[in-house]
Amino acid sequence: MPINVNVYGSDWVNDLHSTAKSTNASLYSYVIDGVIPPDTLPDASPCYCGMQSDNYLINAMVCRADKTFFPLFKNDKSVNAWFLMRNYASPAGAPENLNVSGYPSINRFAKWDMVTDLPYYYSEYSNHFIFNLKLNKLLFVPYVICSATGTYSADLSTYTLAAYEAAEHISKPYINGVYMQVYYNNGTDEQPEWTAARYSTDDYIFTAPIAELSEDVQNKSDKYVITFSLISSTVGRGNIPIMGFGETPSRNLSDSGSIYNPIGLDPDTTHYIYDNDETPANIKYCRPYSESAIEDIWKQIAYYGVFFLGAGAGSWDNVSLTSDRVFCGTIETDGITKGNYTRGADNGDQQQYTWDDTSSSPYDPTKEVDPNKYNGVMNINVMSDIETVTNRYSLSSLSYSQLSGKLWEIMADIPADTTPTEYALDVFLTTNPIDNIVSLKYFPLVDDPNYGTGVHVHLGSYDTNISAYKAKTVVQHQCGRIKIFPQFNDWRDYETEIMLYLPFCGTISIDPKIYMNRWLYVDYVIDIITGNCAAAVYVYADNGNKMIVEIANGNCSIDLPITGIEQVTLQGQMYNATEQMKQLRVNNDISELSLATGLMGAMSSGNVIGAASNLFNAAGTLMNNITAENIAEYEIQHMKVPVKMIGTTGSVTGLCMELYPTIIYIRPTTAGGFDISKYGHTVGFADCSPCVIGTKTGYAEITNVDLSGFNATEKEKQMIAAALASGVYL
Amino acid sequence: MTITLYNVSESPNCLTKTLSSGVQRTAVPVEPCDFLTPTFIIDSANKGYNYCVAGEPLNRSYFINNTSLLTGQRAAISCSVDVLGTYAADIKNCVGLCLRTETAPTYIPDSKFPMLTNKRQIVLDNFESTPFTLNPSYPYILTTIGGDT
Numbered sequence: 001m002p003i004n005v006n007v008y009g010s011d012w013v014n015d016l017h018s019t020a021k022s023t024n025a026s027l028y029s030y031v032i033d034g035v036i037p038p039d040t041l042p043d044a045s046p047c048y049c050g051m052q053s054d055n056y057l058i059n060a061m062v063c064r065a066d067k068t069f070f071p072l073f074k075n076d077k078s079v080n081a082w083f084l085m086r087n088y089a090s091p092a093g094a095p096e097n098l099n100v101s102g103y104p105s106i107n108r109f110a111k112w113d114m115v116t117d118l119p120y121y122y123s124e125y126s127n128h129f130i131f132n133l134k135l136n137k138l139l140f141v142p143y144v145i146c147s148a149t150g151t152y153s154a155d156l157s158t159y160t161l162a163a164y165e166a167a168e169h170i171s172k173p174y175i176n177g178v179y180m181q182v183y184y185n186n187g188t189d190e191q192p193e194w195t196a197a198r199y200s201t202d203d204y205i206f207t208a209p210i211a212e213l214s215e216d217v218q219n220k221s222d223k224y225v226i227t228f229s230l231i232s233s234t235v236g237r238g239n240i241p242i243m244g245f246g247e248t249p250s251r252n253l254s255d256s257g258s259i260y261n262p263i264g265l266d267p268d269t270t271h272y273i274y275d276n277d278e279t280p281a282n283i284k285y286c287r288p289y290s291e292s293a294i295e296d297i298w299k300q301i302a303y304y305g306v307f308f309l310g311a312g313a314g315s316w317d318n319v320s321l322t323s324d325r326v327f328c329g330t331i332e333t334d335g336i337t338k339g340n341y342t343r344g345a346d347n348g349d350q351q352q353y354t355w356d357d358t359s360s361s362p363y364d365p366t367k368e369v370d371p372n373k374y375n376g377v378m379n380i381n382v383m384s385d386i387e388t389v390t391n392r393y394s395l396s397s398l399s400y401s402q403l404s405g406k407l408w409e410i411m412a413d414i415p416a417d418t419t420p421t422e423y424a425l426d427v428f429l430t431t432n433p434i435d436n437i438v439s440l441k442y443f444p445l446v447d448d449p450n451y452g453t454g455v456h457v458h459l460g461s462y463d464t465n466i467s468a469y470k471a472k473t474v475v476q477h478q479c480g481r482i483k484i485f486p487q488f489n490d491w492r493d494y495e496t497e498i499m500l501y502l503p504f505c506g507t508i509s510i511d512p513k514i515y516m517n518r519w520l521y522v523d524y525v526i527d528i529i530t531g532n533c534a535a536a537v538y539v540y541a542d543n544g545n546k547m548i549v550e551i552a553n554g555n556c557s558i559d560l561p562i563t564g565i566e567q568v569t570l571q572g573q574m575y576n577a578t579e580q581m582k583q584l585r586v587n588n589d590i591s592e593l594s595l596a597t598g599l600m601g602a603m604s605s606g607n608v609i610g611a612a613s614n615l616f617n618a619a620g621t622l623m624n625n626i627t628a629e630n631i632a633e634y635e636i637q638h639m640k641v642p643v644k645m646i647g648t649t650g651s652v653t654g655l656c657m658e659l660y661p662t663i664i665y666i667r668p669t670t671a672g673g674f675d676i677s678k679y680g681h682t683v684g685f686a687d688c689s690p691c692v693i694g695t696k697t698g699y700a701e702i703t704n705v706d707l708s709g710f711n712a713t714e715k716e717k718q719m720i721a722a723a724l725a726s727g728v729y730l
Numbered sequence: 731m732t733i734t735l736y737n738v739s740e741s742p743n744c745l746t747k748t749l750s751s752g753v754q755r756t757a758v759p760v761e762p763c764d765f766l767t768p769t770f771i772i773d774s775a776n777k778g779y780n781y782c783v784a785g786e787p788l789n790r791s792y793f794i795n796n797t798s799l800l801t802g803q804r805a806a807i808s809c810s811v812d813v814l815g816t817y818a819a820d821i822k823n824c825v826g827l828c829l830r831t832e833t834a835p836t837y838i839p840d841s842k843f844p845m846l847t848n849k850r851q852i853v854l855d856n857f858e859s860t861p862f863t864l865n866p867s868y869p870y871i872l873t874t875i876g877g878d879t
Binding site for chain 2 (some may be wrong): 004107195241275278284299352359388389392394395396397399403429435436437438439440441442443444445446447448449450457458459464469471475477478479480481488489490491492494495503504522526528529532533556557560655659660661662663664665666667668669671674676679680681683684685686687688689690691693696697698699700701702703704705706707708709710711713715717719720723724726727728729730
């Protein structure tokens with residue numbers, strides 16, 4: 001379709017020129033018909049007419065650099081062929097259908113002279129646009145500039161980890177630029193023949209038949225190519241730059257500027273540093289090779305929504321778009337790309353696969369764009385150890401047995417000149433050493449909860465000389481993963497009950513709708529302070545991020561009782577009892593003396609009755625004292641040993657159960673001998689899909705049939721409808 | 731009128747019948763001739779067929795439901811129209827909602843599927859690792875108050 005001159009004006013090319021040349025032009029101030037309000041990011045596609053990426057870098061770069069095109073394209077999806085090509089002399093061999101007077105350059109916007117006429121931001125960023133491409137006819141091939149001198153490129157698909165580790169790390173150690181070249185299919189969909197879409201091996205711009213020029217454009221004398229890129233191109237004028245780092249000594253340094261924007265990094269801050277003592281003069285920044293770096297490249301290219309050669313080795317001359325070597329940036333339902341991609345056969349399900357060209361995109365710039373990024377992640381955090389006023393020790397079984405014995409002899413070291421109470425208070429801050437023990441727990445853990453070097457167990461300031469380690473606060477353990485694999489590949493998989501048994505935490509239900517065909521992971525987090533354990537059950541969401549779906553809690557520790565004598569109390573009691581005994585004996589002696597003295601006194605005075613009375617009284621007292629003495633002695637001999645218990649016996653039942661997380665599948669089943677193929681042939685399987693009847697085969701029950709288009713009688717059509725509904729063999 | 735007699739083995743509810751080794755004969759329709767359930771008089775030597783295709787003016791395919799022998803070595807064949815066979819090509823171009831299909835089971839729940847309610851297959855799968863063991867190396871965690879460590 002021709003360019004809508006009602007939107008852009010009849011002299012749109014010159015209008016673009018004048019606007020772009022204006023040093024006062026800015027995105028936010030340049031408005032056509034109020035299309036873009038000031039200070040509002042445009043929503044129009046940065047890459048194609050009809051697509052938009054939510055990568056802020058792309059949008060930001062486009063906004064800053066291209067201040068003219070977005071307003072124009074915002075509401076008009078009829079834009080067909082937007083090729084602005086530099087007005088150079090046509091080189092030999094220029095395709096006839098291009099009908100241009102010069103070869104195009106992707107580095108520059110306009111007919112202006114490269115350096116002097118362009119506003120500075122153009123020379124720095126050189127953003128371009130590709131419009132209305134026949135995407136299912138194009139294969140984008142990424143190349144990586146990966147040598148120390150920046151001149152060597154590797155086909156991204158062959159720049160594999162294996163190749164890198166084998167040999168490439170010597171000659172191609174770093175990624176300092178990524179670009180794409182475009183290839184056009186000169187063959188068929190089944191047997192493509194990829195042809196470089198550019199004039200020459202000097203990498204000059206790709207050209208038609210990537211996009212067809214409308215007559216309107218063709219008639220213009222000034223023609224320009226617009227392509228889009230994140231950065232300026234110093235990698236050859238026939239390429240689409242994806243990302244780059246610093247300056248390279250490769251081509252076009254002087255005339256293209258060298259503004260790079262490393263993927264995922266703030267352009268003003270962090271850059272990867274060239275990791276080599278011999279820093280080449282022209283290399284300032286690069287990215288070390290890693291699988292994550294390659295994945296970042298894939299993601300960035302995927303934002304363009306194109307089919308690109310991502311992986312695999314060897315010749316790709318005839319790879320199809322559904323080859324496993326080919327990736328495709330996916331477009332969300334609102335027409336936005338988010339850096340996701342498919343690969344191989346799944347590419348055939350992408351909408352670009354059947355588009356006529358990019359104007360077939362469903363993207364509607366007038367619709368509100370979903371502002372959500374849907375890139376949330378749920379992490380399990382790794383905690384550092386918490387310091388507390390208590391000490392937690394990790395003991396082996398040997399140390400534990402030593403501890404048990406130690407508690408019974410802990411007061412044996414009392415200095416001779418110190419009372420037990422004074423000693424206890426001084427060493428333990430309490431009169432009972434056992435009060436220093438807060439708890440003793442048993443943890444049946446595979447992972448030792450130790451950290452640091454070995455220590456001795458201390459009670460207060462008392463060194464028990466028992467070997468131990470400091471105990472961690474938290475222990476985390478990954479139990480691995482299990483794939484919830486479909487058994488039937490039909491609705492029966494979703495009638496399957498799935499349960500997940502988690503040791504110490506119980507059993508949870510697993511919803512097949514969430515987990516089917518996904519890997520299910522279980523991680524345990526164990527609180528060493530309290531013994532609480534939490535089992536986190538998670539999967540990876542479609543955006544590749546971890547998603548915790550269930551958390552089950554329990555307690556995996558066993559409280560163990562600690563017994564020990566209350567040493568000081570006991571000794572105190574014995575001391576008091578002994579002293580009491582002594583006093584009683586003294587008292588008894590006095591009593592006896594009193595008795596004798598009283599009697600003598602009474603008899604001396606001739607007071608027989610008084611003497612007798614005194615005698616009885618004294619004798620009574622004596623008897624009482626003797627009784628008390630006997631009681632005291634009895635009590636000493638039969639003194640209760642004061643015992644204290646710390647904690648209560650915890651449940652060991654959990655420890656007696658299965659210790660491995662276990663998935664339990666309860667699957668539907670049919671009677672023995674059930675032949676599913678016969679069932680399908682005689683009863684059929686539930687379908688509920690609209691269809692053209694001739695596309696079905698075998699047994700089918702079809703209702704709501706539109707029997708228009710042939711001349712049967714009404715009665716016959718009723719008979720046909722009835723027959724189809726009751727089941728026919730097609 | 732001309733009819734062609736066949737023996738077909740397909741089920742009546744099969745859209746397309748395999749018509750081979752047909753015998754063309756002249757048939758006299760019995761009046762009144764119902765387009766949907768006609769009766770034809772044919773030479774009785776041609777009895778024994780179960781299907782026929784009638785030419786003009788009927789232009790339909792018929793099941794032969796019954797054959798009655800007549801005098802003069804004739805037979806009367808009672809027919810009923812096979813709407814599926816007659817309009818097979820047209821039906822194939824029609825659009826409808828397929829409720830059931832012989833193609834592989836789908837993800838639509840099937841209430842007719844004979845799943846047993848009193849029986850289930852139960853299988854287990856353990857994870858490869860666990861944080862727990864009956865023989866831990868450092869099983870005891872002792873918590874004490876303060877002091878040196």
